[in-house]
Amino acid sequence: MPDLISVVEWSRWQFALTAMYHWLFVPLTLGLSIIVAIMETLALRSGSEKMLSTAMFWTKIFAINFVCGVATGIILEFEFGTNWSNYSWFVGDIFGAPLAIEGLFAFFMESTFVVVMVLGWGRVSRRFHLAATWLTALGAMISALWILVANAWMQYPVGMTFNPDTMRNEMTDFWAVALSPVALNKLLHAVTSGWAISGVFVVGVSCYMMRRRRDSEYGLPAVKVGGWVGLAGILITCMSGHSSAVDVSNTQPMKLAAMEGLWNGGNHTELVAFGILNPEKTLDNDADPFLFKIGLPGALSWIAKGDADAYVPGICDIVNGSPATPVSYPERMRRGALAREALAEYGATGSDEALATLRENYEFFGYGYFDNPAELIPPVAMSFYAFHTMVALGGYMIAFFIVALLLAYKRHRLLSTLAASWIGMLSIAAAWICSQSGWICAEVGRQPWVIQDIMPTRAAISALSASSVELTFWLFAAVFTMLLVAEISIMLNKIHKA
Amino acid sequence: MTILLKRICDFYSHAWRSSVASATGRHLWILLLLKIGILLVLFKVLFFPDRLNTDYSTDTKRAAAVREALAK
Numbered sequence: 001m002p003d004l005i006s007v008v009e010w011s012r013w014q015f016a017l018t019a020m021y022h023w024l025f026v027p028l029t030l031g032l033s034i035i036v037a038i039m040e041t042l043a044l045r046s047g048s049e050k051m052l053s054t055a056m057f058w059t060k061i062f063a064i065n066f067v068c069g070v071a072t073g074i075i076l077e078f079e080f081g082t083n084w085s086n087y088s089w090f091v092g093d094i095f096g097a098p099l100a101i102e103g104l105f106a107f108f109m110e111s112t113f114v115v116v117m118v119l120g121w122g123r124v125s126r127r128f129h130l131a132a133t134w135l136t137a138l139g140a141m142i143s144a145l146w147i148l149v150a151n152a153w154m155q156y157p158v159g160m161t162f163n164p165d166t167m168r169n170e171m172t173d174f175w176a177v178a179l180s181p182v183a184l185n186k187l188l189h190a191v192t193s194g195w196a197i198s199g200v201f202v203v204g205v206s207c208y209m210m211r212r213r214r215d216s217e218y219g220l221p222a223v224k225v226g227g228w229v230g231l232a233g234i235l236i237t238c239m240s241g242h243s244s245a246v247d248v249s250n251t252q253p254m255k256l257a258a259m260e261g262l263w264n265g266g267n268h269t270e271l272v273a274f275g276i277l278n279p280e281k282t283l284d285n286d287a288d289p290f291l292f293k294i295g296l297p298g299a300l301s302w303i304a305k306g307d308a309d310a311y312v313p314g315i316c317d318i319v320n321g322s323p324a325t326p327v328s329y330p331e332r333m334r335r336g337a338l339a340r341e342a343l344a345e346y347g348a349t350g351s352d353e354a355l356a357t358l359r360e361n362y363e364f365f366g367y368g369y370f371d372n373p374a375e376l377i378p379p380v381a382m383s384f385y386a387f388h389t390m391v392a393l394g395g396y397m398i399a400f401f402i403v404a405l406l407l408a409y410k411r412h413r414l415l416s417t418l419a420a421s422w423i424g425m426l427s428i429a430a431a432w433i434c435s436q437s438g439w440i441c442a443e444v445g446r447q448p449w450v451i452q453d454i455m456p457t458r459a460a461i462s463a464l465s466a467s468s469v470e471l472t473f474w475l476f477a478a479v480f481t482m483l484l485v486a487e488i489s490i491m492l493n494k495i496h497k498a
Numbered sequence: 499m500t501i502l503l504k505r506i507c508d509f510y511s512h513a514w515r516s517s518v519a520s521a522t523g524r525h526l527w528i529l530l531l532l533k534i535g536i537l538l539v540l541f542k543v544l545f546f547p548d549r550l551n552t553d554y555s556t557d558t559k560r561a562a563a564v565r566e567a568l569a570k
Contacts, residue, residue: 060522067526071533078541081548089550089564119513167561167568344569347562459568462549472545479536483529490525 006466008458011083014473016443018075020436021480025069027435030144030191031198032062033137035229036117039221040130054221056121057498058202059133063118064494068487073147075476083469087450087460093170094160094177095150102146110139144194145187152183154451155442156251162362164346164355169454182247188240192233193435196397199230200431203404204424205495210416212496223408223415231401234394241394242303248445249304249312252452253325254376255445257315258383260300263289265314265322271299274388277381283319283374315380319373327364329373332453335361336368366454378447386440393434400427 039055042048077099080088088095116124116132124132153159159176160169171177203226206219248256256262261277262269275293298308305312313322321328342357343365370376400423407414414420446452450460517523550560 064522064526067530070530071537075537075541078546081551082546085549086564086567089560090568115510115513119516120509123509123512164565165561166557167564340569343565347565347569463567464549468545472541475541475545483533486525486529490522490529494522 007464007469008461010466010469010473011079011461011464012457014083014469014476015076015079017473017476017480018072018079020439021484022069022072022076023436023439024432024484025065025072026144027194027197027432028065028201029062029069029140030194031196031229031233032058032065032202033133033140034195035198035202035225036062037130037133037137038229039225040133042225044126044130048221051221054225058222059118059121060494061205061491063114064487064491066114066118068483068491083462083464084450084460085462087455089167090455090460091154091169091451093168094153094157097171097174098146098149098153098178102143105142110136110143113139141191144191148186148190149178149180149183152180152186153177154449155446156180156182156247157451157454164343164358181243182251185240185244185247189237189244189438192236192240193438195233196230196237197431197435199226199233199401200397200427202226203230203401204428207415207420207424209495209498211418211421214416217412219415220408220412223404223412227401227405227408230397231405234397234401238394238398245303246306252446253313254315254318255378255383256304257313257318258378258380258445259387259441261289261380261384262300262312262314263316265312265317267301267311268298268309269300269312270295270297271303272388275384277384279381283316283377315377319376329367329376332364332367333370333373335364336366336370338368339365340368362454364453366449366451366456366459369456369459370448376448378445383441383445386437386444390434390437390441393430393437397427397431397434
């Protein structure tokens with residue numbers, strides 16, 4: 001068992017490393033393509049040469065980011081086949097369809113038009129070029145849609161039935177998978193957060209370039225477009241974040257409880273605006289969950305249920321059973337164990353009785369892997385701090401865009417000061433920390449599940465030795481670090497020479 | 499149709515030439531080829547076989563292996 005846990009942990013670390021590295025580039029692809037498309041549209045409509053040269057410069061930065069990010073996501077698919085073979089087989093039919101559509105349609109659409117967008121200046125008509133830029137942006141969004149559909153299905157598995165003969169979950173309703181509310185909110189949240197990150201990036205880099213050139217008007221068009229796109233992006237991100245919180249409260253109440261450090265729920269539940277968790281708190285003791293906190297009474301009830309007096313279950317309530325989650329964890333574990341035994345019996349005998357038992361208890365199948373309810377609680381500290389970091393930095397980004405736009409329209413000389421340059425650069429780092437924290441919250445908060453309630457992470461992995469996964473983890477870490485240094489150098493060099 | 503294909507080929511060949519004409523373009527191509535070489539070819543071949551496809555010859559055997567792993 002220790003070796004198994006180690007394989008699980010190393011596989012998770014490796015997947016996290018690869019996904020987080022991939023996500024360094026994706027937000028910029030999503031956001032910069034929109035920002036460049038808007039710049040180019042404005043240039044075409046107004047005939048402004050300044051806006052056109054701004055669009056051309058940011059197209060080059062987009063291209064550098066695109067090349068840096070390309071192929072980093074495919075490694076995740078390698079890992080599915082090698083490290084997560086049980087999972088890959090178990091969900092192949094569900095996961096395969098969105099990824100295949102992504103590969104065939106969106107990626108090819110994106111890659112075809114990106115060549116015209118980046119290298120077609122002066123070679124095709126202005127209108128055709130503009131169309132290619134918008135189609136690149138659209139392709140990036142469609143690409144994101146199918147990845148997020150796959151991810152959303154893992155958090156909220158719908159539209160499928162389990163076939164114990166093939167050992168696969170088979171899709172029965174494509175539209176239930178593609179249009180699940182979790183998927184749509186995830187799409188909106190992830191794509192518009194990309195706009196916000198790109199907005200911060202454009203404003204921050206423009207401030208740096210204005211300072212460097214000692215020209216307070218040089219980057220103004222970029223600050224204005226980046227600022228407006230970023231502000232729109234972060235506001236929509238906040239709204240879709242609220243919808244996501246409602247989804248989580250309905251489909252993954254344990255995740256919501258972990259995000260808020262809520263061990264004991266109730267009516268009129270407070271939202272913790274700031275808090276320091278008590279590391280001593282566990283399921284088995286009555287310690288205060290917080291060493292310090294500032295709470296907003298009723299706010300969590302209102303966010304989760306739309307009513308400040310509504311009931312929100314805490315971790316202990318969910319484990320023991322509550323009005324919102326009537327089946328307790330011990331009962332789920334009992335039924336999960338029944339489902340697992342029935343699966344084994346069905347495999348050996350093909351018994352109809354075993355099949356009926358399996359079907360009856362399949363919704364709790366994954367709980368059969370656990371002996372102790374405490375193992376079913378996600379890492380509370382990581383979920384809580386990641387969530388609150390994301391929210392705090394998201395709030396900061398709203399203020400950042402408002403101030404940047406006010407300065408751009410009223411006091412643009414202040415944007416070329418050393419202070420603005422520093423704030424811009426630090427804000428770029430903050431934007432990425434915000435985004436990565438959001439993913440940490442989403443993915444760590446759903447542990448121990450790789451598919452909610454059905455497949456725990458520990459059951460998803462292949463029969464590998466921990467050392468082989470550890471080796472590839474460190475190889476990836478070394479290669480990614482080298483690539484990242486090279487990629488940042490190329491981008492900085494381009495910005496420096498602008 | 500032939501003219502259209504020729505124009506597309508001309509476009510891509512010009513795009514290739516202009517992309518390698520600048521130092522940034524060359525660096526990006528080198529980076530891209532390195533990535534494809536290291537990540538997609540070397541790592542995939544040496545370290546990331548598809549376990550079930552490699553270890554079992556038919557879907558029935560793969561399903562049985564996964565059942566064994568999940569039900570044990």
